[in-house]
Amino acid sequence: MNKLDISARLSTCQTNCYRMTTLGERLKQERKRLGLNQEEFAAHGGVKRYAQLNYENGSRKPDSDYLAAVASLGVDVLFVLTGRCDPGSLPSDEAELLRRYREASDALKAAALGALIGGAAPAKVQQNFHSGVNIGQQITGNVTAPQAFTVGGSKKKK
Template sequence: MQSCAIGERLREERERFGWNQEELGQLGGVNRNSQGKYEKGERTPDASYLSAIAAAGVDVLYVVTGTRTPQPIDSFTVEETVFVQMLRSMSESDRAILGRTAQAFANVKSK
């Protein structure tokens, strides 16, 4: 395992949820100091930590391998399904505009 890359992806996931190091550490059963060392690549998280944060929604496959866990289509809500259908019917330029708009909203929400 490349702990530096794992640490970077772990930080990405933490930020995606809007958690600080202490909050994610608590979810994983470790203190903020350990969480920081995981993210810096100074330590490698163990299976019990990874299992605990996976239960909280963290994409552990992504953290470990860099590959996102695919979401089964049947897990989409009705709203999500309709949104994907609309997205697929848009022109490429409209999809790009929508993508930038969604990114702007996501960045505002995470701050």
């Protein structure tokens, strides 16, 4: 299984975590993820196209022989049956990261998330300062050093 297949599977699982789907819908998602039409997928499962159509529309449930056969194609049968992704489908480094995260204290989890989120592209930061006179200043970007701004001029001489 290559990284593209894993990314597609994780994307499918993440997309459906909060949405109720039927067994037939999940089976169809897996078929499409693998890039097969109903006839090709049915042949791999040892059934006819019409049976595949019935599985996907929910009028018929697949048997264990069919599920075992399509599993050899890379179908995540746990996902098809329950809607949850097979944890074994993660690459070893991601599985290790997940295992260690689950064992970590709340403080360590917060630090790990902060490090991962901090590595993201910074949001655009913009500050505008205006005074009562015709002066304007615009700062764009991340402000990382302490700064002082003096707005106005010197006192008038008498």
